[in-house]
Amino acid sequence: MRFVGTFLGKNIYTYDPKIKCSKTDLSVLISDFSRTESLRQICFFSKQLFDKPKENLKFRGVPLREEILHYLALTIIENCRDDNQRHLNDVALEKALKMCHYLVDNRYDTNPEQAINTLIEISYNQFIFQQKNYNNFSRNYYIYTSLWNKLDHNDICILNEIESEIGIPYNYAIIFAFALLGNRHGHFWEYGKKEIADINYRTGLSLTTEHHRKFISYCCGSYDEITSQDKKIPTFIRFPIINTKISPIKNKGNVYLIISQQFVHDKLTTGLYFNLSSRFNEGGKRNKFKEHFGHVFQNYVGEILNFHLNGWEIVLEFKYKKKNGHQDTVDWFAKQGDKLILIEVKQSSIFIESKYSPSNKSIEQDLKKTIIHAVKQLETTKEDITKRQYKELIKFEGIKKFAKLIIINDPLYNSNFLIKSIFNNEIKYKDFQIININDLEYLLSHKNVHDYFFDVIYDKKENNNETDFNEYIYSTINDEACDKDFLQPIWDDFWGKISTIAPS
Structure with a gap:
């Protein structure tokens, strides 16, 4: 692999397999080998990637990625038979992997008009394997086994x-x-x-x-x-x-x-989450699961803010009276002295088909239902605070510096760039930041974060407006400074009595 530069803070590497082929060429190459035995090699590689997600693993010099392995696995399933006893040897496997690199990389649309779609498709095929599994498991377990039961008007x-x-x-x-x-x-x-x-x-x-x-x-x-x-x-x-x-x-x-x-x-x-959402899908009508999950996830965000931001005032959303009726505020306010972070919480960004088969239309439709609604809510609340016309907002009149933050449960990679590019002409103020819950948990776990949390959000808006928080955090904050973890007791509680099975 060759390092060729960065894009939005992400290191970009290229790999030239030095081979050109068709899908038929790959099918012919592997069709002489045992299906199940060949797939066992894929399983072995998959285990290595899962155990060592930060390492650049290779086989005979060929980079291993889940996306490449899955492409090869599907081709093996479609073209090999189990009555063939030949094992896939190293030479043939190396060539097959190179072919997969060529075929996978060339299936992406290079038309500049489709650049956003291609960026999203590549991101979800590659970056999804970089998520923090410990966080995802612990958070979901806590949401479903604890927080859900505390929800008002819970009928699920x-x-x-x-x-x-x-x-x-x-x-x-x-x-x-x-x-x-x-x-x-x-x-x-x-x-x-x-x-x-x-x-x-x-x-x-x-x-x-x-x-x-x-x-x-x-x-x-x-x-x-x-x-x-x-x-x-x-x-x-x-x-x-x-x-x-x-x-x-x-x-x-x-x-x-x-x-x-x-x-x-x-x-x-x-x-x-997606399966449960589908269970409650009533064909365009209300989805009770998503409604409930949205409230529970909002409460979860409030809990981790209160846990980590010692000395801050964390205020839940409320209504205030305007000429046309009552107006909702943002989901959370995080106040430290004369500094205020306005926070919107969203469970979704784009939906699953837009991740893997994106189109301009589907992406825009999804984002208008999720992120763009949050952007408008942030603008409305800030404007109404600065107008000083509403008695319910008096507590925020002394604020001198604002930051706007959208927290999403389902990651949208390159979100700060994508939203501001796709809706460039529709968004009045581009001074908001989007962070996924994994990155928020990691940021909040740093030592003395209550002293500089606002400054991190504000500085990123000023100097790294379009990058993801993942890259920004690693480039600006000492990784060894983590000393407090909201999720650790949840993890320990579940695995405490299962030490011989529990992952390390």
Whole structure:
């Protein structure tokens, strides 16, 4: 790989496989090899990438990326057979990976008019694997098992809905998922009574072999199911595990392959959110799950702000009276002396089809429903504070410096650049910043953050307006300064009694 520069603070590397080919060339190359045995090599690479996400892993000099592995895996599934006993040798595998690099990189549209779409598609195919799994798991677990039950007017029993979606209780699914994520081989069999009894002994749970079978069913697909799936969304998001329907060892049943360790994890975090949202989709009408989740996520943001920003005044949204009725403020105010951060909280940015099959129309439609609404809310609240006409806003009259922050649950990569570019003519003030919840949690965990949190938000707006917070934080704040973690007790609470299974 060759470093060629930066874009919005992100290091850009290129790789030239020094090969040109067609999809047919790749299919012909790999068709002589065993399907299941070839996929086992993909599983091995996937495990390496999951365990070492910050390393630039290579095979015989060829860079390994999940996107490349998934492309090769799907091609193997479509073109190889299990009655062929030839193993995919290193020379052929190296060539196949190079072909995949060429084919994947050349499928992106290089038309300048499609630049935004291409940027989004590349981002979600690559950056999604850089998220902090520990944060995602702990946050989702806390939201569903604790915060949800504190919601006023709650008419969704979320743990029952999760069990209905997965087929087993949420905590059972977590145990099985992390057991798979610790799997060193990339393949496994259904647990027998002995394995289940061992897990029950160590956890105090009452798992059964049927529970394990149902969890696998939630995550896996057969070769036929995988090849027939709509390709608008990457295949292995839905089916990160393959049921080979092959029994290479007598009396052990079918062997399963873990094509993507990351997507197994995501089935219980981001994937679970999208599945539950779909369950409550009434065809354009209100979605009760999303309404409830929005309130719960807003409350979560309030909790971490109060936890980390000692000495600040954190104020929840309220209504104030205007000529045309009552007006909502922003979701949260974070006040320190004469400085104020206006905060809007959004659970979504763009929806799943716009991430992987983006179009100008779908992206704009999604963002108008989510981020643009937040931008307008920030503008309205700030303008009304500065007008000094509304008695409910008197508490903020002494403010001398403002910052505007939009916090999103579902990451939108390059968001500060994209929003201000796509809606350049529609947004009056571009003085807001967008941060995803992972980056906010990381920023807040730094030592003495209460002293400089406002300055970080304000300085970024002034000097790095279009970069993501991920790059900005790493370039400006000492990584070793983290000393306080809201999520750590949640993580410890769940895994405390499961030390032999718990991830390190």
